[in-house]
Amino acid sequence: MQDKAKKLMHISTYGCQMNEHDSEIMRALLEESGYQWTDNIHEADLVVINTCSVREHAEKRVLGLLGNLKHQKEKKPGLIIALGGCMAQNPEIQEFIRKKAPYVDVVFGTRNYHKLPALIKEAEETMSNVFEPTCEDEEIPGILPVHYASRVKAYVTIIYGCNNFCTYCIVPYTRGREKSRPPKEIYEEVVRLADQGFLEVMLLGQNVNSYGKDLEEDINFAKLLKMLDRIPGLARIRYTTSHPRDFTDELIDTIADSEKVCEHFHLPLQAGSNNILKKMNRGYTREDYFKLTEKIRQRVPGASITTDIIVGFPGETDEDFLETLDLVRRVRFDAAYTFIYSPRYGTPAAKMKDDISQEAKKERLKELNQVQNQITLEINQAYEGKTFEILVEGRSKTNSDRWSGRTRTNKIVVFDGEEDLEGKLVDVEIECARTWTLFGFLKNEQKKRNL
Ligand code: 5AD
Ligand code: SF4
16 A cells, blocks of 8 residues: 555666665665655656676666666656666766766665665755765674565675675675674574574675685684574575685585585586686686585585586687586586676776677577586486475466475475465475476475474
């Protein structure tokens, strides 16, 4: 029900889970300061755009949206437009907004998004633009209010920023240096989530394995997982993203011995050739990476391993690309998120000669996807006839008569069920596996687990 006295807000979110979570926080803060959510961007009095710079495509979509909002504001001059996230940290974008898009009222950063209500108020009161793109030198906030998008799983940020400086990546420039949240605060937040009935938490950071390195306490990511694994009521712990270079034996052992940390490892490979890995400044070789996945398979039987791969990095020869295909075939990933290299202004790779034609890049992407999709299908087919514990996330998006949830290995499973199963742990037998989805049937009554 809309409260006519309240102003309406809409947040458009691009990019990673970190951004999705920051938007959940901004929504809660804006609700506290008197705004009401609308799904319809056209009727909003306030539009917040939480942007992503990781590839050019994401930036182009935001620039398109800004063009539409310009027209919307011409018809509705009171409309407030706020732009934050990774694009807001880019000096070129800042310049563009000052010169070409002055209808954007507030520009805020990746480390001061929690100050958004105050910045909007300032823009309204002074009737002028407010520029505060901050990604450094800001005290990290404590526990913030969150409007959780799901009733089942919740995001929890554990570390901000990134110190890795992979040569293709814009993130270290947009999200600043690594800063870990105190373990006690994370623990309290997760206890509260478990008390509220969330069965799953997803720990977020650009490189969660670096957790604690900047803290004085005796803590690291493995120790944090051990602490959280003991929280009653919680069923599953996930985390993203981790760096293969920092995936220690201590961490693998901790995950193997834990009850709640899921048997899913997302390990961005990026490239399978040592030549390209070096140019990317990834800090591991193809041999190191393969050894790591073998160790994981030994210690955590049945684990799923997924990855990110970039094709067409500057100087990537056919031989380099074949090495990527070869490693993909050897590791046998459960899934891969694959991307065409996109030069990002300000990164070291953007100064390297982008010497591979767009056609060649597209061809490589297509070939890589074909190889990977076949492997994904084969791995998924091995699930057929077996029963898995599924955490039900809600109705299936493609067929609202059915339920959709995930295995601990992060496979999406769709199945029938009469009663309301959202947020329940159930056993489902897999009947038919496809590349992106497994289909099955409910095995028993709702599981009664003593968590
Ligand atoms: N071009 C293409 N893909 C990129 N990624 C990061 N930067 C770039 C870029 N410049 C990919 C990486 C990363 C994922 C989130 O996006 O694979 O893991
Ligand atoms: Fe995009 Fe990376 Fe920024 Fe996330 S951290 S919003 S993926 S550029």
